[in-house]
Each structure stands twice: as structure tokens, then as C-alpha cells.
Amino acid sequence: MELIRKFRTIDGKFESREKRNFLTIDDFKIKGKVLLLRVDVNSSIDPETGRILDDTRIRRHSKTVEELSELEARIVILSHQSRPGKQDFVNLEKHAERMSEIISKKIKFIPDIWGELAVKSIKSMKDGEIIMLNNVRFDEQEISLKKFNGKDFVPQSKAKMVEVLAPLASLFVNDAFATAHRCQPSLVGFAEKLPTAAGRVMQRELDYLGKAIDSGPTPRIALLGGSKATDSVTIANNFLEKGVSEVLTGGVVANIFLIASGVDIGKPSTEFIIQHISEYEEVIDSARKLIDNYGKRMVLPTDVAINENGLRRGISVEELPTEHAVYDIGLDTLVSYIEKIERAETIISNGPMGLFENPEFAAGTRETFNAMANSKGITVVGGGETTMAFNQMGLSSKIEHLSTGGGSCISFMSGETMPALEAMRRSKIRYESK
Numbered sequence: 001m002e003l004i005r006k007f008r009t010i011d012g013k014f015e016s017r018e019k020r021n022f023l024t025i026d027d028f029k030i031k032g033k034v035l036l037l038r039v040d041v042n043s044s045i046d047p048e049t050g051r052i053l054d055d056t057r058i059r060r061h062s063k064t065v066e067e068l069s070e071l072e073a074r075i076v077i078l079s080h081q082s083r084p085g086k087q088d089f090v091n092l093e094k095h096a097e098r099m100s101e102i103i104s105k106k107i108k109f110i111p112d113i114w115g116e117l118a119v120k121s122i123k124s125m126k127d128g129e130i131i132m133l134n135n136v137r138f139d140e141q142e143i144s145l146k147k148f149n150g151k152d153f154v155p156q157s158k159a160k161m162v163e164v165l166a167p168l169a170s171l172f173v174n175d176a177f178a179t180a181h182r183c184q185p186s187l188v189g190f191a192e193k194l195p196t197a198a199g200r201v202m203q204r205e206l207d208y209l210g211k212a213i214d215s216g217p218t219p220r221i222a223l224l225g226g227s228k229a230t231d232s233v234t235i236a237n238n239f240l241e242k243g244v245s246e247v248l249t250g251g252v253v254a255n256i257f258l259i260a261s262g263v264d265i266g267k268p269s270t271e272f273i274i275q276h277i278s279e280y281e282e283v284i285d286s287a288r289k290l291i292d293n294y295g296k297r298m299v300l301p302t303d304v305a306i307n308e309n310g311l312r313r314g315i316s317v318e319e320l321p322t323e324h325a326v327y328d329i330g331l332d333t334l335v336s337y338i339e340k341i342e343r344a345e346t347i348i349s350n351g352p353m354g355l356f357e358n359p360e361f362a363a364g365t366r367e368t369f370n371a372m373a374n375s376k377g378i379t380v381v382g383g384g385e386t387t388m389a390f391n392q393m394g395l396s397s398k399i400e401h402l403s404t405g406g407g408s409c410i411s412f413m414s415g416e417t418m419p420a421l422e423a424m425r426r427s428k429i430r431y432e433s434k
């Protein structure tokens, strides 16, 4: 396919393609071309009625589909829904219907992936037409060929799905950031055979998450909380290495760092960690190394809120240990975190500051999230539970970027090699050297 030299970033600015590890839709002339578009419309589904309960991902990918259709490409959508053995492991008919409603254009669902029906349907498409093939995880090889051999994606590129569909298309567009940590044929196999571009969802995720971690304006700060402390310690390490100015901690993550700094947080919170965090001693050791290496850039609470018979009581860290569990950051800590958020030019948040589901202990989370929503800086929210919390508090529309990823966002923030991103990077190098 012919390359065009027009490089628009997500902010509408023009940027040199060389700066990116991947190509985008802007790099190709796609009118009349067959595109294989991998999206991630994996959604929560009511097992009784089959109704889609949350269409956020479908909405996000609809924008890419709409743009490609306006550019008069012939769009073949591929996605998965859930995993074998789960109740919501269903076909994509409802997803195609929902996306059709959103873009007000017919998206024909094809109950086939790479068989005769799929091939015939692709061959008879007209410019601007859109079809959605069936759940790619109905194909046994999509499930079995999932290991990254650390070298290349040749095994995935030999999967039947890729061998049949790739010759019918001119370009592979990967928009599935939320599955980019997986190494399955539909995510990495096509990139071995076809020029590959990131779709708009993928591009936005990589631009914003990338900016928040290693190239956004400074001060660049991160708030890490919640109970997934093992991931958070890895993420904190990656953030600090990449130049994030300060990492502010809350939730169980803060408790781990307090223990690592030599504070006895008391029996209930310590026992929670012992019971819920596997290999907690190693996690505490890693946290200690971060404090030693980065000093004040690792920010710990100076006071906490404890749960005293269901009621909130603030105590300073010097007053620890306590016989009550720590449920939130304290008010002094909250004020200092808000000041840091207000001064920051880039802010990324992953995980709540406390047990915000209980109104007594919601202040730390609610007020830091509010400060982010009102901040002048670039604001980015890691996916999964944190995005859900922003939604529940009605603050999502005030955040610049909410990730669609769960596991993939954690993987990205941890600095891991993600197979689908690696496949896009290699495809760019291969394509440009031709």
C-alpha cells in the first residue's frame, strides 16, 4: 500500500511519523481498500437476556469505524467476547447491532470467522461497507496460539484465520488496546503479513498513557491506590524510572509503603496484606528499594483515617499502630495531595485512595478525583476499577483520557513488552524499509 506523508496526532497537531513506534490510519490511502480492523468490544453481558450492559468499548471503537467508513474503506471487524467456558462467551450479533445504532449505518454480522461465508462476504463488499465477523475466540487456534516465543509472531501468522483472511485485505488496523497484552493470532498474526496501523482508540491510548508516563509536561505526578499493591509497586518503579516527578500513594498501596518505611500500621491492616497479597514480603522489599532509590519522590501519607466501629477517625502516622483498620488517607495528606494535583501539568491516576464505597471513607478518593477533574493539567485515568469509580462519581467527562484497558493498561503502565504493540512496531520497521 502507498504511504502518505501526513502525520496528525490525536491533539490535531502534525507530528513526524518517525517519533512513533507505529503507523496510524493517517499514513495510508485507504479508499476502496479492504481493512481488517481488530477491536475489543468485549463487554459485560446479562447472562439471562444476552443484553449488553455496558457499551463503553463499543462506543469508543465506533468512532474509528465511522471514520474509516467515511474514508470509503471496506471494513472487516474482528473482536473477541469473553473466554471459552464463561457464560458471556457469545457471538457478536448484538455487538454489531449496537454499533450500527451508534453510527447509524448498517454493520452486517457474519456468523463465521474464516470459512466460506466470511470469504464470500468480504469479496462482495463495496466501498464504505462494514461487516463484523464472529467472536474470534470461537476459533480454537486463537485460544491455543497465545504464547509469545520472545522472538517473533510466526506461529500466530500461520494460524488458519490469518492465512485465509490476510490475502483478502490490504491493511491490518489494530484498535484493540484493551487486548494488546495478549499474543493471539488476531492481534499479532496479521501484522506479520500486512502493513499495520493503529486505529484511533489505540492511537489515543498510546499517546495519552505514553505522555502521562514519560513525556508529558512536568510536574508529572501519579496517584496509585487500591488493593492491587503488587502491580502498583511495579508501576511506581516504571513511572519513577521514566521521569514521573512524584508518586502519591493511598489505599493498600500506601500501607505497603508505610510498612516498607518501617511503620507498624497495626494488626488489622497488616493481616489484610498477609492474607490478600501473595509473596507480600517480596512486595514490601521492592517497595523499600523504591523508597531508598527515589526518596521524597515516593510520597506516603502523613496521616490516615481508621475505621473505629464504623466511624471515621483521623490519626497521624506517628500515632500508629492502631487496633483499627486503616480505610482512607487522612485530611492533612488529602490537602497536600490536592495541592500537588493543582500544581501538576500531567496527572495519572490508578486506584482509589481508600474504601470509597463506604461514604465515611470516601473523602480521600472523591476529593483527589475532584481535584483531577478540575485540574488545568493533562489528566489520564488507568482503566478498570478506576475508570468505573470516575464514572460513578460523574467525573468522567472532565478527564482527558480514561483508558479502555484493564489488564492491558496495567501491563502498559508496568513497562512490559506487549505483544500487539511489539507487532505494530516491527510491522512499521518492515514496511518502511521496503
Ligand code: 3PG
Residues within 6 Å of the ligand: 040, 042, 082, 083, 178, 179, 182, 405, 406, 407, 408
Ligand atoms: C479485557 O476485558 O480485559 C480484554 O478484553 C482482554 O480480555 P482477556 O483478559 O479475556 O484476554
